[in-house]
Amino acid sequence: MEGASYQRFPRVKIREVKDDYMKFELRDTDASIANALRRIMIAEVPTIAIDLVEIEVNSSVLNDEFISHRLGLIPLTSERAMSMRFSRDCDACDGDGQCEYCSVEFYLRVKCLSDQTLDVTSKDLLSSDHTVVPVDYSDASSGFDNSTNKGIIIVKLRRGQELRLRAIARKGIGKDHAKWSPAATVTFMYEPEIYINEDMMETLSLEEKKELVESSPTKVFDIDPENKQVIVVDPEAYTYDDEVLKKAEAMGKPGLVEIHAKEDSFIFTVETTGAVKASQLVLNAIDVLKQKLDAVRLSDDTVEADDQFGELGAHMRGG
Amino acid sequence: MNAPDRYERFVVPEGVKKVSYERDTKIMNAATFTVEREDHTIGNIVRMQLHRDDSVLFAGYKLPHPLQYKILLRIQTTSQSSPMQAYNQAINDLDKELDHLKNQFEGELAKHTRDY
Numbered sequence: 001m002e003g004a005s006y007q008r009f010p011r012v013k014i015r016e017v018k019d020d021y022m023k024f025e026l027r028d029t030d031a032s033i034a035n036a037l038r039r040i041m042i043a044e045v046p047t048i049a050i051d052l053v054e055i056e057v058n059s060s061v062l063n064d065e066f067i068s069h070r071l072g073l074i075p076l077t078s079e080r081a082m083s084m085r086f087s088r089d090c091d092a093c094d095g096d097g098q099c100e101y102c103s104v105e106f107y108l109r110v111k112c113l114s115d116q117t118l119d120v121t122s123k124d125l126l127s128s129d130h131t132v133v134p135v136d137y138s139d140a141s142s143g144f145d146n147s148t149n150k151g152i153i154i155v156k157l158r159r160g161q162e163l164r165l166r167a168i169a170r171k172g173i174g175k176d177h178a179k180w181s182p183a184a185t186v187t188f189m190y191e192p193e194i195y196i197n198e199d200m201m202e203t204l205s206l207e208e209k210k211e212l213v214e215s216s217p218t219k220v221f222d223i224d225p226e227n228k229q230v231i232v233v234d235p236e237a238y239t240y241d242d243e244v245l246k247k248a249e250a251m252g253k254p255g256l257v258e259i260h261a262k263e264d265s266f267i268f269t270v271e272t273t274g275a276v277k278a279s280q281l282v283l284n285a286i287d288v289l290k291q292k293l294d295a296v297r298l299s300d301d302t303v304e305a306d307d308q309f310g311e312l313g314a315h316m317r318g319g
Numbered sequence: 320m321n322a323p324d325r326y327e328r329f330v331v332p333e334g335v336k337k338v339s340y341e342r343d344t345k346i347m348n349a350a351t352f353t354v355e356r357e358d359h360t361i362g363n364i365v366r367m368q369l370h371r372d373d374s375v376l377f378a379g380y381k382l383p384h385p386l387q388y389k390i391l392l393r394i395q396t397t398s399q400s401s402p403m404q405a406y407n408q409a410i411n412d413l414d415k416e417l418d419h420l421k422n423q424f425e426g427e428l429a430k431h432t433r434d435y
């Protein structure tokens with residue numbers, strides 16, 4: 001028997017997209033979906049990160065595990081991650097986690113031969129796969145001189161010091177270790193709905209209006225220079241701090257301003273580490289959530305076992 | 320030293336069922352679903368979707384302990400439906416909602432990347 005559908009049809013409006021940043025509105029759904037997407041972007045969208053390091057020579061001032069930890073935290077371009085295998089599920093290398101289907105090999109060989117301190121950076125990592133490389137943070141639009149951008153510093157070497165190692169990068173998720181999280185920050189807020197009781201506002205002097213406007217710690221309200229009326233300039237600047245409401249109360253004007261959180265509208269901001277594009281991160285999160293839902297569907301044997309139980313139950317009840 | 324392996328949080332051990340179902344012995348049309356290696360992400364969306372279903376009288380979930388990597392989902396329905404039917408319906412509806420969301424998002428993205 002097929003039940004009635006209670007499906008929702010969410011709407012999306014994108015406000016801004018950049019490679020590693022985006023802002024969008026999500027409407028006609030509830031906080032559970034918004035929060036599930038946020039949680040998945042942070043902890044369950046896969047990326048690729050260094051997971052195994054074999055150190056050949058390390059005469060630097062940092063010890064082997066310190067350097068290994070730093071290598072793990074370097075974001076690697078991970079467009080391939082969604083279609084890649086987890087090492088634990090890889091048949092090709094049988095749990096070894098070092099085959100081409102589930103890993104990417106890196107080499108780092110640096111020695112300082114001059115009196116000048118040598119910076120070892122993420123750019124010195126040589127990848128066996130040109131699609132998986134340390135994220136390039138030099139941005140032509142940033143206005144900085146790109147020739148000075150050397151990537152993420154791993155260690156500094158003085159004359160005679162050397163670092164030689166092999167590293168294996170694997171697919172993983174943020175739930176396992178934060179180094180695999182593609183998200184720098186993912187947040188959402190309820191869209192606020194701000195209502196000003198204009199009749200009551202008219203009873204305020206200009207001085208009182210200014211006081212009210214000033215009472216908000218963020219610039220939500222302002223006074224229209226033309227007609228000296230209190231206007232909402234930026235509803236989203238409101239942090240649900242209740243300060244204006246308390247102020248109205250203190251002025252003996254409860255209900256002067258009313259603020260409601262719309263329970264089906266959310267404003268998302270997504271920032272990534274550069275491992276995947278922000279827009280791709282959202283799409284991957286939707287795919288991951290769909291896969292998770294698919295995994296929690298009841299198996300046929302569970303349904304069958306219950307059907308038998310049902311008959312037995314009906315039989316015992318004398319049906 | 321004796322900390323559980325990190326993968327314990329999301330890899331279902333061999334021989335363990337992802338979802339198991341247990342009927343309530345005392346209440347009609349009530350059951351508990353045990354979902355292995357899932358947390359609030361799945362628990363909360365399924366619960367909220369079940370609340371939209373008119374035939375669902377009760378739907379709630381809990382994460383019994385942070386080191387027990389499973390959730391318990393309890394559903395009671397009217398005699399018009401059954402916990403299993405409501406559970407399946409909720410997952411189907413969520414799946415379709417996400418299909419729709421994906422289309423919406425891709426459509427919006429195409430509009431923005433054209434002039435970007």
Ligand SMILES: [Zn+2]
Binds near residue numbers: 087101
């Ligand atoms: Zn492999």
